Amino acid sequence: MQQLEQTLKAALGAAIQQVFGQEVPASQLTLQPTRKDFAGQFTLVTFPFTKTLGKGPEQIGQAIGEWLVANTPQVSGYNVVKGFLNLEVADAEWVNVFGQLRQTPAGTPVPTGGPQNVVVEYSSPNTNKPLHLGHLRNNFLGYSVAEILKATGATVTKANLVNDRGIHICKSMLAYLQYGQGETPQSAGIKGDHLAGKYYVLFEKHYREQVRQLEAEGVLPDVAKRQAPMMLEAQDMLRQWEAGDEAVVSLWRQMNGWVYEGFDATYKSIGVDFDKYYYESGTYLLGKERVEEGLQKGVFFKKEDGSVWVDLKEEGLDEKLLLRADGTSVYITQDLGTAELKYQDFHYDLSVYVIADEQNYHMQVLKAVLKKLGKPYADAIYHLSYGMVDLPSGKMKSREGTVVDADELVREVVDAAKAATLEKGKTEGLTEQEADQLYHMLGLGALKYYLLKVDPKKRMLFNPEESVSLEGHTGPFIQYSHARISAIRRKAAELGIAEDADLTSITELHTTERELVQELARYAAVVAEAARTQSPAVVAQYAYDVAKAYNRVYTEVEIFREADAAKKAFRVALSAQTAQAIKASMGLLGIQVPERM
RNA sequence: GGUUGCAUAGCUCAAUUGGAUAGAGCAUCUGACUACGAAUCAGAAGGUUUAAGGUUCGACUCCUUAUGCGACCA
Numbered sequence: 001m002q003q004l005e006q007t008l009k010a011a012l013g014a015a016i017q018q019v020f021g022q023e024v025p026a027s028q029l030t031l032q033p034t035r036k037d038f039a040g041q042f043t044l045v046t047f048p049f050t051k052t053l054g055k056g057p058e059q060i061g062q063a064i065g066e067w068l069v070a071n072t073p074q075v076s077g078y079n080v081v082k083g084f085l086n087l088e089v090a091d092a093e094w095v096n097v098f099g100q101l102r103q104t105p106a107g108t109p110v111p112t113g114g115p116q117n118v119v120v121e122y123s124s125p126n127t128n129k130p131l132h133l134g135h136l137r138n139n140f141l142g143y144s145v146a147e148i149l150k151a152t153g154a155t156v157t158k159a160n161l162v163n164d165r166g167i168h169i170c171k172s173m174l175a176y177l178q179y180g181q182g183e184t185p186q187s188a189g190i191k192g193d194h195l196a197g198k199y200y201v202l203f204e205k206h207y208r209e210q211v212r213q214l215e216a217e218g219v220l221p222d223v224a225k226r227q228a229p230m231m232l233e234a235q236d237m238l239r240q241w242e243a244g245d246e247a248v249v250s251l252w253r254q255m256n257g258w259v260y261e262g263f264d265a266t267y268k269s270i271g272v273d274f275d276k277y278y279y280e281s282g283t284y285l286l287g288k289e290r291v292e293e294g295l296q297k298g299v300f301f302k303k304e305d306g307s308v309w310v311d312l313k314e315e316g317l318d319e320k321l322l323l324r325a326d327g328t329s330v331y332i333t334q335d336l337g338t339a340e341l342k343y344q345d346f347h348y349d350l351s352v353y354v355i356a357d358e359q360n361y362h363m364q365v366l367k368a369v370l371k372k373l374g375k376p377y378a379d380a381i382y383h384l385s386y387g388m389v390d391l392p393s394g395k396m397k398s399r400e401g402t403v404v405d406a407d408e409l410v411r412e413v414v415d416a417a418k419a420a421t422l423e424k425g426k427t428e429g430l431t432e433q434e435a436d437q438l439y440h441m442l443g444l445g446a447l448k449y450y451l452l453k454v455d456p457k458k459r460m461l462f463n464p465e466e467s468v469s470l471e472g473h474t475g476p477f478i479q480y481s482h483a484r485i486s487a488i489r490r491k492a493a494e495l496g497i498a499e500d501a502d503l504t505s506i507t508e509l510h511t512t513e514r515e516l517v518q519e520l521a522r523y524a525a526v527v528a529e530a531a532r533t534q535s536p537a538v539v540a541q542y543a544y545d546v547a548k549a550y551n552r553v554y555t556e557v558e559i560f561r562e563a564d565a566a567k568k569a570f571r572v573a574l575s576a577q578t579a580q581a582i583k584a585s586m587g588l589l590g591i592q593v594p595e596r597m
Numbered sequence: 598g599g600u601u602g603c604a605u606a607g608c609u610c611a612a613u614u615g616g617a618u619a620g621a622g623c624a625u626c627u628g629a630c631u632a633c634g635a636a637u638c639a640g641a642a643g644g645u646u647u648a649a650g651g652u653u654c655g656a657c658u659c660c661u662u663a664u665g666c667g668a669c670c671a
């Protein structure tokens with residue numbers, strides 16, 4: 001397709017040169033797909049040329065169209081509507097495009113000239129709670145963006161920065177010491193991350209009770225919040241941790257260990273993975289060194305109380321705290337350390353942070369601070385800022401208990417897929433284990449597609465019923481289309497019809513076939529676009545368009561009942577390429593596709 | 598208070614980055630299985646793109662202002 005477009009653009013340039021005697025830079029010759037209601041496949045907008053060529057838009061279109069039909073074999077016809085010149089490309093040429101497509105099927109790397117060495121950091125959980133719906137959007141986005149960048153030929157490292165230290169985990173630890181009675185994930189029969197979450201909730205409950213009591217005794221609300229005994233104890237515990245207190249550190253190790261087991265199970269279940277783990281407990285000290293470096297270089301300053309700040313007013317930001325007066329670190333301190341470590345490890349030319357848009361300011365600060373420090377890698381940092389997920393009832397709030405748990409949600413979508421498959425699936429012959437894998441594949445396909453089809457930058461609404469839907473613009477619709485094609489290919493194999501059909505005798509196509517070929521030919525452009533904008537939504541839309549186009553072919557033309565053997569073989573080949581495009585693009589989303597369902 | 602993002606069919610989302618009559622899905626209504634898989638396909642209906650100005654051959658897209666919702670910084 002790119003070749004065809006190049007040819008057409010060159011021809012357009014030549015046409016203008018010949019007819020009007022003027023040079024038009026190739027960059028101004030942009031072709032766009034012709035709208036469905038008009039004949040043709042490529043459209044040139046002629047309005048922009050009226051000034052330089054001194055003619056009306058229709059006249060220009062007519063003249064160029066006429067010249068092209070006469071002089072360019074690929075152009076079989078044209079029509080002009082106002083300032084739009086629609087070019088019709090002969091079916092034989094589209095068959096040609098299909099032939100080229102088979103040489104580099106969907107899934108072969110698409111070089112774009114973009115970054116070659118990339119780190120994508122995503123997931124990045126806190127260790128005091130299990131993962132929830134918001135993390136799922138993050139995980140699916142991060143995994144998918146990494147795969148998309150890989151598809152452009154880049155070397156990509158998936159990194160997970162675990163927030164394993166700080167006051168939050170101390171809260172869970174404290175509540176566990178007070179109420180846990182030696183409970184373990186094994187003894188309680190719950191996943192480790194959920195166990196830690198249970199004690200975090202317990203902490204909050206008892207802490208709030210203490211605050212309420214203090215307030216009842218006449219203490220002012222902010223003071224009560226700061227001076228409630230449990231809060232003081234948690235802070236004390238954090239200091240002990242920083243001091244390396246053995247009992248505290250060993251409890252910390254134990255509870256985090258449980259949490260990691262739980263996370264691993266969830267990651268495995270949702271099909272995401274990491275090449276490298278970072279732990280904030282291992283980077284915050286390095287961050288403190290960077291702060292010291294900034295002080296020495298004179299780009300940071302110390303206030304009277306001993307706290308360290310950076311002035312970012314010139315960058316349009318504000319003054320920002322980098323180290324507390326007592327010398328303990330804040331979020332940004334450890335982020336400075338992690339950024340440094342990542343660069344030492346990978347020397348990336350692009351470092352993506354998949355983080356919700358509530359941290360836009362924080363990420364601007366991080367980048368600005370690294371620039372102040374003169375770090376060469378500052379410019380390579382890119383914040384993939386995604387919108388938060390809302391529920392029909394509004395925002396997710398842990399205090400109101402409206403947080404959607406990831407493990408539970410996965411269970412629900414898999415159950416829904418199972419119920420639907422038992423009702424209308426074609427799964428006879430599958431072992432029980434294969435069937436379970438299928439339900440998992442379909443349930444997760446529904447969930448992932450639902451979360452990925454929306455532009456990452458935009459806030460989105462999570463509707464539980466729609467997320468398990470299998471019809472319309474959904475993952476299972478696309479998975480179904482693949483399973484359907486698989487059935488075709490099985491039958492073709494039985495009949496001994498090869499998938500590498502000879503195309504020489506194919507000179508005309510059904511409209512739906514031509515449209516499908518056009519879709520298939522877009523794959524490389526779609527991958528490039530998705531990589532450029534770091535948007536899996538682009539790929540999601542493409543997979544849907546391909547499936548939709550195939551389903552139209554499927555109802556409009558016959559495959560095995562076709563009398564013409566060459567056409568029959570062509571349609572089998574077309575089916576095989578479609579399956580490949582669906583599998584490859586869904587793969588970029590982290591969604592698997594079944595052979596039957 | 599300061600900074601910033603968003604607003605498109607009843608609902609959830611698109612719109613090739615300034616191009617034609619703004620497109621899909623869900624929901625509603627109507628058709629298509631004795632067939633290669635109906636988790637499908639075809640069709641109907643649904644819009645003053647929050648409002649008012651501006652820029653130009655052309656604006657959902659860019660610029661003002663207003664309204665509403667959100668986030669962040671104290």
